[in-house]
Amino acid sequence: MANKKIKRDVSSRVYRAIGYVFMAFVVLISIAPLIWVFLSSFKTNNEILESAFTIPKTPSFVGYQIAFETANIPMRFLTSLLVATATTVISLIIYSMAAYVLARCKFRLRGAVFALLISSMLIPSNAMIQPIYSTVQALGLYDTKAGLILIYTGFSMSMCLFLMRSFFLSIPKELEEAAYIEGAGFYRTFFKIMLPISKPALASSAVMTFIGAWNELLYALLLTSKEVNRTLPLTMKYFTSMFSFNYTPMFAALVMCIVPTILVYVLLQNQIMESMVAGAMKG
Amino acid sequence: MKKSHASKWKRGITITLFLLPALVMFALVYLWPLCLSVVSSFTKWNGFEPMQFIGFKNYTDLFQDSNFTAALWNTLKWGLCAAFIHVPFGVIVALVLSRKPRGWKFVRSSFMIPNIISQSGMAILFMFIFKPDAGILNSILRIFNPDCNINWLYDPKYAFGAVTNMWLWFAAVITLITVSELLSISPELYEAAKIDGANEFQTDLFINIPLLKRIIGTGVIIAVTSVFKMFDVIFMTTNGGPGNTTINLAVMAVNSIVTQNKYGYANAIGLVTLVLGAVVMGTVNKAFGMSKETGE
Numbered sequence: 001m002a003n004k005k006i007k008r009d010v011s012s013r014v015y016r017a018i019g020y021v022f023m024a025f026v027v028l029i030s031i032a033p034l035i036w037v038f039l040s041s042f043k044t045n046n047e048i049l050e051s052a053f054t055i056p057k058t059p060s061f062v063g064y065q066i067a068f069e070t071a072n073i074p075m076r077f078l079t080s081l082l083v084a085t086a087t088t089v090i091s092l093i094i095y096s097m098a099a100y101v102l103a104r105c106k107f108r109l110r111g112a113v114f115a116l117l118i119s120s121m122l123i124p125s126n127a128m129i130q131p132i133y134s135t136v137q138a139l140g141l142y143d144t145k146a147g148l149i150l151i152y153t154g155f156s157m158s159m160c161l162f163l164m165r166s167f168f169l170s171i172p173k174e175l176e177e178a179a180y181i182e183g184a185g186f187y188r189t190f191f192k193i194m195l196p197i198s199k200p201a202l203a204s205s206a207v208m209t210f211i212g213a214w215n216e217l218l219y220a221l222l223l224t225s226k227e228v229n230r231t232l233p234l235t236m237k238y239f240t241s242m243f244s245f246n247y248t249p250m251f252a253a254l255v256m257c258i259v260p261t262i263l264v265y266v267l268l269q270n271q272i273m274e275s276m277v278a279g280a281m282k283g
Numbered sequence: 284m285k286k287s288h289a290s291k292w293k294r295g296i297t298i299t300l301f302l303l304p305a306l307v308m309f310a311l312v313y314l315w316p317l318c319l320s321v322v323s324s325f326t327k328w329n330g331f332e333p334m335q336f337i338g339f340k341n342y343t344d345l346f347q348d349s350n351f352t353a354a355l356w357n358t359l360k361w362g363l364c365a366a367f368i369h370v371p372f373g374v375i376v377a378l379v380l381s382r383k384p385r386g387w388k389f390v391r392s393s394f395m396i397p398n399i400i401s402q403s404g405m406a407i408l409f410m411f412i413f414k415p416d417a418g419i420l421n422s423i424l425r426i427f428n429p430d431c432n433i434n435w436l437y438d439p440k441y442a443f444g445a446v447t448n449m450w451l452w453f454a455a456v457i458t459l460i461t462v463s464e465l466l467s468i469s470p471e472l473y474e475a476a477k478i479d480g481a482n483e484f485q486t487d488l489f490i491n492i493p494l495l496k497r498i499i500g501t502g503v504i505i506a507v508t509s510v511f512k513m514f515d516v517i518f519m520t521t522n523g524g525p526g527n528t529t530i531n532l533a534v535m536a537v538n539s540i541v542t543q544n545k546y547g548y549a550n551a552i553g554l555v556t557l558v559l560g561a562v563v564m565g566t567v568n569k570a571f572g573m574s575k576e577t578g579e
Contacts, residue, residue, distance in 0.1 A: 150312065
């Protein structure tokens, strides 16, 4: 018995060690390239071409200066923020409602409706540029933020429904039954009881929707033309064509485009993760 | 009796109200564009002149187009990479992190970062990594072989692998959904496993992975369908080249529209992608037993 326990402990320890190898690999591929780009953005073009490893002797801000002067990064940042936030809020509201009904209410065609809405995942949005473009134009939403919000909310549909519905399915039914017995109606049960305990699903849906909207490139490119409606990812394409032979401003532009996202994430992540863990414990 | 009839009506209205916004969204963003796609895929159409019905010609043309065969093949290969490398990697990281080893929070946060950054940002980041002259990858390889000067993204031998590696390992989305599922597994199960003498590997293999079946299935569907749609990374770097080594269906469809004004043709490509996705979803649903509902 004791022998068996030791054996188990040893194999678990080996297993954990392998786990640490995976963790090291994850950190390496996730962080190392960013640190390299960050350091390179303070080098001069000659230093970049000379060696990839050196640390800049005297930090140079030339790249940032050029990049900042050629593109309106702060405004694009705000546009992206507005579009992504609106998309997230709208998605959470409408899809949590739909997911709840699809998880809990028995009605004819329920399976069909769910299959229909989830099938949106299969529709290759990137291959439907022209039909979506003409739909947005027909609605009079071409070159507006509302047009982008509409399309991005549509794009988050399958992800949100999937996550929220399976979460609602995992909540014991007794909870709602108790609420009904205590006299709470359908709406009250949904908004006051089901939504608050669904925080993990809401949080993960929100994160994914936000990131999706924030990062979208193709439709932002096609559905907008005025500078006020241009989002941040478009800046990237602009820079690759502008500075293809001068690396410094490209490194700088890249840093300016990714640092805000990372900051937002680092600031919000504790809340997101906490609500996920807390929700899981309660559920 | 009368009352229950009335409340049935009320219930019907409530259900409809809750579903309506999502249904409207579906109609606007998917159904109507899809109908347009289907109809126009049987026509010759450049977007300005009226559609001209040509039957299945777009489809028969597709299968004689060498770009299409390459795009289809690449899309399938990337789909397999997503299902058999990307998702398992994400799940393994989730299993490691769910034990909360030292530094797990830091690893979790780090892993999310490449997924937080826009795809276009990642593409540019990798463009730098793969630069033949000043890129970090060749600089590292030069330590071993001073003459190393591989043009990763533009050499037909390496381009496919280079594009694949731009997304393959960044499976934090899979990790995120798997970890939240793992944290909801009852601790009593682990206690029982421990008493039975199971080590951690066995616990993962015989308890966690079977319980994760549905979420892994979800992950495979998410990963494969999003790889089928992959556009930004390719558009920013190789744009399908060199030749057609890194073209996929999405890039091909966009190019048919933007450079050739072949709308019907592009929409036919879109529909092929759709069928491909449906096949994957059906297969995964079956393989992972996901149609069986729990909590019912």
